[in-house]
Amino acid sequence: MSNTGRQLKIGPTDNTSDQRTPRNRLRLIPEIARESFAPYVPQRGLSRQNDWDLTRIAPDLPRAEGVAIEVSGKLQNERGTPISNAMLEIWNANHFGRYRHIEDHSNIPLDEHFLGTGRVFTDSEGNYTFWTISPGAYLARPDIGRWRPKHIHISVSGGGSRLITQLYFPDEPNNASDPMAILMGDDFERNIGKPYETPKIDVDSGLNFDIVVGGRNAVYFE
Amino acid sequence: MKANMQADLLLPTNEDTVGPYFPINFSDPLLEDLSQFESGITAQPQGVPIILKGRLLDRYGELANGTVVEFWQANAKGVYRSPKHEGDSDIDPWFWGYGRLRTESGEFEFKTIMPGPCADRASNITITLFSDGISRIVTQIFFADQTGNASDPLLQSLSCEDQAKLSARHEGEADCGSKIYTIDIVMAGENEIPFFDDLIREGE
Numbered sequence: 398m399s400n401t402g403r404q405l406k407i408g409p410t411d412n413t414s415d416q417r418t419p420r421n422r423l424r425l426i427p428e429i430a431r432e433s434f435a436p437y438v439p440q441r442g443l444s445r446q447n448d449w450d451l452t453r454i455a456p457d458l459p460r461a462e463g464v465a466i467e468v469s470g471k472l473q474n475e476r477g478t479p480i481s482n483a484m485l486e487i488w489n490a491n492h493f494g495r496y497r498h499i500e501d502h503s504n505i506p507l508d509e510h511f512l513g514t515g516r517v518f519t520d521s522e523g524n525y526t527f528w529t530i531s532p533g534a535y536l537a538r539p540d541i542g543r544w545r546p547k548h549i550h551i552s553v554s555g556g557g558s559r560l561i562t563q564l565y566f567p568d569e570p571n572n573a574s575d576p577m578a579i580l581m582g583d584d585f586e587r588n589i590g591k592p593y594e595t596p597k598i599d600v601d602s603g604l605n606f607d608i609v610v611g612g613r614n615a616v617y618f619e
Numbered sequence: 620m621k622a623n624m625q626a627d628l629l630l631p632t633n634e635d636t637v638g639p640y641f642p643i644n645f646s647d648p649l650l651e652d653l654s655q656f657e658s659g660i661t662a663q664p665q666g667v668p669i670i671l672k673g674r675l676l677d678r679y680g681e682l683a684n685g686t687v688v689e690f691w692q693a694n695a696k697g698v699y700r701s702p703k704h705e706g707d708s709d710i711d712p713w714f715w716g717y718g719r720l721r722t723e724s725g726e727f728e729f730k731t732i733m734p735g736p737c738a739d740r741a742s743n744i745t746i747t748l749f750s751d752g753i754s755r756i757v758t759q760i761f762f763a764d765q766t767g768n769a770s771d772p773l774l775q776s777l778s779c780e781d782q783a784k785l786s787a788r789h790e791g792e793a794d795c796g797s798k799i800y801t802i803d804i805v806m807a808g809e810n811e812i813p814f815f816d817d818l819i820r821e822g823e
């Protein structure tokens with residue numbers, strides 16, 4: 398065996414990363430066992446009527462506070478093949494930087510019109526679109542004054558594709574000090590959305606985020 | 620989009636930490652119990668029902684709360700429900716083999732059936748962890764009381780000590796009759812279990 402598995406790195410100023418990051422190098426998988434490491438996720442359904450529109454809790458309810466944005470892009474594998482019918486699970490903090498999650502105990506206000514979770518599927522060309530409220534940054538480490546930059550969590554699953562990532566915003570002051578962004582180095586740029594104008598729809602601006610599911614583990618290309 | 624010139628591939632989107640707030644409302648009870656098909660359907664997957672009880676521990680022995688755990692396994696006859704096996708007569712129509720749950724505390728219970736051994740492999744379940752502070756990490760667990768462990772190529776690529784860390788132990792039966800297996804998944808530090816690299820291939 399000439400090569401070795403990756404050595405994972407610990408996110409600077411991230412206590413949880415220090416607690417949970419494996420210290421040993423990842424082990425290589427014998428070729429004969431690789432198939433067993435490629436989960437194939439069954440198709441699942443949507444749960445809410447307007448799962449694609451996080452800017453309001455239901456179609457007949459008022460819009461949440463803050464800047465309404467459209468996020469759209471193409472989902473593809475490393476070979477550029479579009480991935481259709483994949484589910485994107487989306488969650489982000491409200492305009493003020495608070496999650497409506499039972500374990501988010503911060504004092505930042507909730508927004509009575511914002512749930513902050515949604516799901517969409519990619520179409521036959523791998524394209525997806527959803528609306529949400531541009532999230533607030535929040536103070537992750539009050540003791541050292543480190544903020545989490547504005548970000549939207551996106552989990553992609555469907556068939557042989559599996560990825561959990563975060564979409565970041567351009568020119569945000571807190572991007573540079575984010576532990577995960579630091580670990581990504583120059584590659585961080587690929588997780589920043591590209592702004593576009595949205596004159597004809599009921600949102601303030603758009604953010605393009607093309608997603609490439611990497612890894613030779615995604616052995617099934619649908 | 621910039622391409623990876625060397626292999627003519629697109630550069631992948633970076634994986635990122637799931638953070639502490641994976642929405643609990645994304646949970647699906649059917650993905651936490653593969654021993655039943657869908658509620659109200661008269662159908663049962665083939666195989667021996669088991670409950671895998673696990674603890675996710677950090678380098679200080681504390682439970683890794685808020686972690687998303689995914690499972691992937693073959694059916695009782697050792698066949699994965701993937702495109703490679705489409706049309707295989709040993710596919711169990713009532714069993715897919717993909718499970719997912721979010722553990723609030725760091726302890727979990729996953730109901731499923733004992734995966735069958737298949738060509739050269741002992742019974743195993745692939746476990747993927749998405750936790751705050753890290754990106755996806757992957758391992759595979761085995762069952763101490765099942766046959767084939769001594770010749771499994773993945774287990775045999777590890778030291779005896781590491782093999783033991785990936786072996787779930789049979790610890791009695793639940794009231795419903797399912798066999799209970801337990802495993803401690805230590806993510807970092809002294810008793811850290813082996814995790815595997817599914818991005819880098821042997822010999823590359």
Ligand SMILES: [Fe+2]
Nearest residue numbers: 490548550638
């Ligand atoms: Fe977050």
